[in-house]
Amino acid sequence: MAEYTLYSMQSSGNCYKPRLLMHQLGIGFRLVDTDAGKGETRTADFLARNPNGRVPLLTLPDGRQLPESNAILLYLAEGTRFLPADRYDRGVCYQWLFFEQYEHEPTIAVARSWLSVYPDRIGKATPEQLADWHRRGNRALAVMETRLSAADWLAGPAYSIADIALYAYTHVAHEGGFELNAYPGIGAWLKRVEAEPGYVPLAWRP
């Protein structure tokens, strides 16, 4: 039977986002481990599927391809409780998705990848690089804290794909050298995300 296929790297927060949402939506899928660190996203076969050479990549049951973690979240969440029904709340959800890819992932995920994920990188970031990632990453965390010290969820009154997108790398930020104790609103929100029905951790596989 035709089904969804997710090309995914297990350690990647970006790849965790669609795994978590698909589990919470009850969508079955096949997982294809694709290790960017081993060049598996730059083979001719993979580039024919995604010219941008990155995971996650979702292959739909009809064979068409959809890359970009937050685009996959939006595509799958349309019409479900994971995308706010109110127009303004939906706008705020979009806002957090773009914030995540522009301000949060390039600092917090990158610091984590150099400190904890890729064996050939670990310990090789310069002090200047680390200081820059930490300065900008803490700035992004402070923006999240402004919202989460005053509201339970990032976009509107309920859990949404905005929370999934920001949770992915925030909950492992300590692996990038970030100290989350300074952000009590974020700490309480992480626990709320983990109490949602169908929550599965980053290590989960279908």
Add this chain to the structure above:
Amino acid sequence: MAEYTLYSMQSSGNCYKPRLLMHQLGIGFRLVDTDAGKGETRTADFLARNPNGRVPLLTLPDGRQLPESNAILLYLAEGTRFLPADRYDRGVCYQWLFFEQYEHEPTIAVARSWLSVYPDRIGKATPEQLADWHRRGNRALAVMETRLSAADWLAGPAYSIADIALYAYTHVAHEGGFELNAYPGIGAWLKRVEAEPGYVPLAWRP
């Protein structure tokens, strides 16, 4: 009468995106020039509107705020011809919007800002920084070329906010030292965008 207000920096491609879309949608708005280079996005008043301290920022007629250029595009385009009606095409539109903020803007717009926009930066980027922006920016342009050498528009069969988002910094990429002659598909697409009804250039003000 209540209306939209756009906090915007005239030279910014990110701020140009909502100006162009609002003009094409026939939405009137007030423009408030807000120069990030002079610290105007980091004042207490501005941070109360957008804790992330960036433009563009759209204030809705009811007084609520919406930052992030591509979130503003999605918010305004919902239900119009500028967001594809087909579900998969809409997913592809989302994909390009995230690609733009992750792969394209941080290299092409940043190179432009250091070479042409901010007087206190011009000439101060290191050769290593420039080489890195050009390497990664040309990689992003090559991904666009793969699509635009085979299709008229980025997402689906018609002009959409994906085209607006990528046009904003692509059409001024030469100001960042990029050579667009190497990308004939992109060159033809730039002309198609500029022939769309209601097109206005980056310098346009309401």
